[in-house]
Amino acid sequence: MTSQTPSDCLFCKIVAGEIPSDRVAETERSVAFRDISPAAPIHVLVVPRRHESTVGALAASSGDDLTDVFRLASQVAEQEGVADAHRMIVNTGSKAGQTIFHAHVHLLAGAAFTEGRMV
Numbered sequence: 001m002t003s004q005t006p007s008d009c010l011f012c013k014i015v016a017g018e019i020p021s022d023r024v025a026e027t028e029r030s031v032a033f034r035d036i037s038p039a040a041p042i043h044v045l046v047v048p049r050r051h052e053s054t055v056g057a058l059a060a061s062s063g064d065d066l067t068d069v070f071r072l073a074s075q076v077a078e079q080e081g082v083a084d085a086h087r088m089i090v091n092t093g094s095k096a097g098q099t100i101f102h103a104h105v106h107l108l109a110g111a112a113f114t115e116g117r118m119v
C-alpha cells in the first residue's frame, strides 16, 4: 500500500491550514471539511489531525482518534440536517479507490440512494 509521510500529505496540510478548505466542524482530534469534488449534494470528509494512512491503522494506534472521527461525522450529519439519511464510506487501498493515504471517512447525503442497499 502506498504511504506518504506527513510532510507530503495533502490532508496533513489541510489540517494545518497550509492548504485552504471549506471547514464545517472540528474537534481537538479531528477536522471535517467539504470534499473538493462532491459525489453528492452533501459530501464532507472527516479526518483525524494525527496522520495514519488508513482507518485500520488509526484503529490500531488510537481508538480515541477513531471514535472521535465517527463522532464528528455524526455531528456534521446532524448539523447538515441528515442525521437520519446519510452514508459513511471508507475506502481502503488504491484498488478500493483510496487516493489520499491519510485516514478519512466520507459523509455523503442529500441525494436519493437509488442503488438502495449496497451490502
Ligand code: 5GP
Pocket (backbone or CB within 6 Å): 010, 021, 022, 033, 034, 035, 036, 037, 038, 045, 090, 091, 097, 098, 099, 100, 101
Ligand atoms: P479517497 O478516494 O482517498 O477515499 O478520497 C479522497 C477524497 O479527497 C476525494 O473524494 C477527493 O475529491 C478529495 N480531495 C482531493 N483533493 C482535495 C483537496 O485538495 N481538497 C478537498 N477538500 N478534497 C480533496
Ligand code: ZN
Pocket (backbone or CB within 6 Å): 005, 006, 009, 010, 011, 012, 013, 050, 051, 052, 101, 102
Ligand atoms: Zn496526513
